[in-house]
Amino acid sequence: MRRLALVAGLGGVVLAQSVPAEEPVGNPAEGKVAAGLCRTCHGLNGFARIPIAPHIGGEHPSYIRHQLEAFRSGAREHEIMSVVAAALTDAQIADLAAWFAIQRIRAELKPGVDPHAAPEACALCHGADGLAVLEDAPNLAGENAIYIETQLKAFRTGRRVHEIMSPIASDLTDDEIRAAADWYAAVEIEIEPPP
Numbered sequence: 001m002r003r004l005a006l007v008a009g010l011g012g013v014v015l016a017q018s019v020p021a022e023e024p025v026g027n028p029a030e031g032k033v034a035a036g037l038c039r040t041c042h043g044l045n046g047f048a049r050i051p052i053a054p055h056i057g058g059e060h061p062s063y064i065r066h067q068l069e070a071f072r073s074g075a076r077e078h079e080i081m082s083v084v085a086a087a088l089t090d091a092q093i094a095d096l097a098a099w100f101a102i103q104r105i106r107a108e109l110k111p112g113v114d115p116h117a118a119p120e121a122c123a124l125c126h127g128a129d130g131l132a133v134l135e136d137a138p139n140l141a142g143e144n145a146i147y148i149e150t151q152l153k154a155f156r157t158g159r160r161v162h163e164i165m166s167p168i169a170s171d172l173t174d175d176e177i178r179a180a181a182d183w184y185a186a187v188e189i190e191i192e193p194p195p
């Protein structure tokens with residue numbers, strides 16, 4: 001995030017050269033324009049407007065990029081997103097990732113909720129409050145419980161595959177999935193544009 005702010009300040013060209021080829025640096029201003037395609041579902045800032053769409057504002061750019069590439073290649077499938085991603089170029093994906101990643105997300109547990117009660121097996125990477133502590137892990141804070149549950153079951157059945165999440169999900173019972181989904185869905189979030 002900090003690096004992206006820096007990129008914007010210095011001008012993309014200079015920094016694009018110092019970043020390895022596999023980490024394309026997008027242009028958030030271009031991404032904002034392209035995000036017009038996403039706003040009915042994810043909102044312009046990545047605060048979702050429909051329950052089935054996840055919040056994507058404030059996710060790490062590499063997470064957003066990897067998911068869009070996965071939808072485009074068919075590695076991850078969804079009736080809406082596969083179609084949306086199929087039409088995106090690498091540059092648009094990088095720009096969209098840059099735009100959604102510079103949004104600032106704040107998460108707060110409901111008053112009186114003890115952070116130590118967070119699902120232990122998840123908090124290590126997704127945080128007790130659902131803000132990811134690992135670069136490639138998504139925020140779970142405030143996502144709809146049904147979305148979280150669906151993704152965990154997709155990892156468990158192999159419909160969605162990830163080297164870390166697939167083995168974790170395959171060990172979860174339905175009750176554990178529901179408990180984790182309810183915990184993170186209950187977190188209150190705000191997503192704001194950068195200053």
Ligand code: HEC
Nearest residue numbers: 037038041052053054056064067068078080081084096138
């Ligand atoms: C018509 C609604 C709709 C539109 C338009 C749409 N999305 Fe989505 N998006 C969804 C839904 C629904 C999902 C959840 C997919 C699933 O369940 O696997 C999703 C998932 C995603 C994810 C994965 C997030 C995660 O946490 O794993 C990303 C990234 C994403 N969309 C980006 C975009 C971008 C960028 C655009 C615009 C170019 C866009 N979407 C347009 C509905 C939409």
Ligand code: HEC
Nearest residue numbers: 054121122124125136137138148151152162164165168180
């Ligand atoms: C070692 C780190 C790690 C741990 C522990 C972990 N996760 Fe994950 N999680 C990830 C990563 C990395 C991804 C991104 C997967 C991908 O790119 O498809 C992810 C993705 C997810 C997603 C998909 C979210 C989305 O927006 O689509 C859900 C839901 C999830 N994890 C829930 C959990 C739950 C619940 C637990 C505890 C039972 C857990 N995770 C434990 C690293 C972790």
